[in-house]
Amino acid sequence: MRLKFTKMQGVGNDFVVIDAINQRVRLDAPAARRLADRHFGVGCDQVLLIEAPRRADTDFYYRIFNADGGEVQHCGNGARCFLRYVHDKGLTGKDAIRVETPSGVIVPRLEPDGQVTVDMGPPQFEPARIPFLAERQAPIYRLEVDGRPVEISALSMGNPHAVQIVEDVQAAPVLTQGPLIERHPRFPQGANAGYMQLVNRGHIRLRVYERGAGETLACGTGACAAVVAGIARGHLEGRVRVTTHGGDLTIAWAGERQPVLMTGPAESVFEGEIAL
Numbered sequence: 001m002r003l004k005f006t007k008m009q010g011v012g013n014d015f016v017v018i019d020a021i022n023q024r025v026r027l028d029a030p031a032a033r034r035l036a037d038r039h040f041g042v043g044c045d046q047v048l049l050i051e052a053p054r055r056a057d058t059d060f061y062y063r064i065f066n067a068d069g070g071e072v073q074h075c076g077n078g079a080r081c082f083l084r085y086v087h088d089k090g091l092t093g094k095d096a097i098r099v100e101t102p103s104g105v106i107v108p109r110l111e112p113d114g115q116v117t118v119d120m121g122p123p124q125f126e127p128a129r130i131p132f133l134a135e136r137q138a139p140i141y142r143l144e145v146d147g148r149p150v151e152i153s154a155l156s157m158g159n160p161h162a163v164q165i166v167e168d169v170q171a172a173p174v175l176t177q178g179p180l181i182e183r184h185p186r187f188p189q190g191a192n193a194g195y196m197q198l199v200n201r202g203h204i205r206l207r208v209y210e211r212g213a214g215e216t217l218a219c220g221t222g223a224c225a226a227v228v229a230g231i232a233r234g235h236l237e238g239r240v241r242v243t244t245h246g247g248d249l250t251i252a253w254a255g256e257r258q259p260v261l262m263t264g265p266a267e268s269v270f271e272g273e274i275a276l
Contacts, residue, residue, distance in 0.1 A: 003035075006085060006270075007042060007269040009081070009246075010078070013045055016047045019091070036069075045216045046072075048063070050091070055100055062101045066210070070212045072159055073103035074158030078220070079220065103159070105121075106119060118263075120157055120220075129156060133185070133188065140153060157221040157228075158221060160190065160192065161194055162181050163222075164193075166195050178195075192225070194208045194226050195207045206243065216246075218249065224251055
């Protein structure tokens with residue numbers, strides 16, 4: 001099987017984007033791992049698959065495979081690249097589209113300055129909907145990690161997140177503790193481990209150990225989850241600049257039951273064809 005692809009990135013979170021509308025694609029876990037491999041494949045954090053809509057009220061269907069080959073429900077930076085791709089390739093003439101994902105419908109919109117805003121939908125705090133094992137919903141949970149207590153906020157942005165506040169994000173144990181939180185038994189489907197440094201009420205610094213991908217230069221849903229957790233705990237205002245290793249995102253949230261809005265860049269890097 002030969003596949004045409006486009007390599008894209010959003011604040012350093014990089015993707016292999018595949019049009020499954022105009023070419024025949026059979027993508028399974030081994031194929032996704034091969035594409036994501038930075039030595040033997042193209043190299044990326046996630047593989048994004050663009051499919052024809054499955055519902056009459058949407059424009060496209062969106063599938064996401066992590067670098068380990070596992071299929072996941074959501075990817076915020078990927079959603080921005082998704083819109084940039086279908087717009088640049090002439091698959092749509094709309095500046096705003098409705099895209100179905102396994103976790104629901106998202107609405108990315110192309111801004112006049114070229115950036116993309118994505119309506120990520122409202123966050124979910126109910127433990128069963130994250131999913132997270134807890135007797136009741138709470139703003140802060142104590143998680144035992146490697147024999148030590150860690151305070152986290154647990155929520156879902158279409159995928160599960162564990163967010164903790166740290167004094168210095170550069171010194172945070174992202175690479176050592178992150179994998180333990182990712183596979184923690186209280187997260188039955190795994191989790192993205194976020195480490196948030198509060199700069200002021202409108203600015204945070206963030207690192208995320210992503211489920212199935214490891215630490216990435218940026219994580220869109222992780223940025224949303226961190227800001228939501230910070231607002232819910234009274235540390236942040238409703239519009240926040242999130243600084244990641246790959247660049248800045250702007251996250252806005254008006255409060256309970258309201259959607260989270262994420263704005264940031266999306267760029268094509270190169271195009272190619274690979275035999276799988």
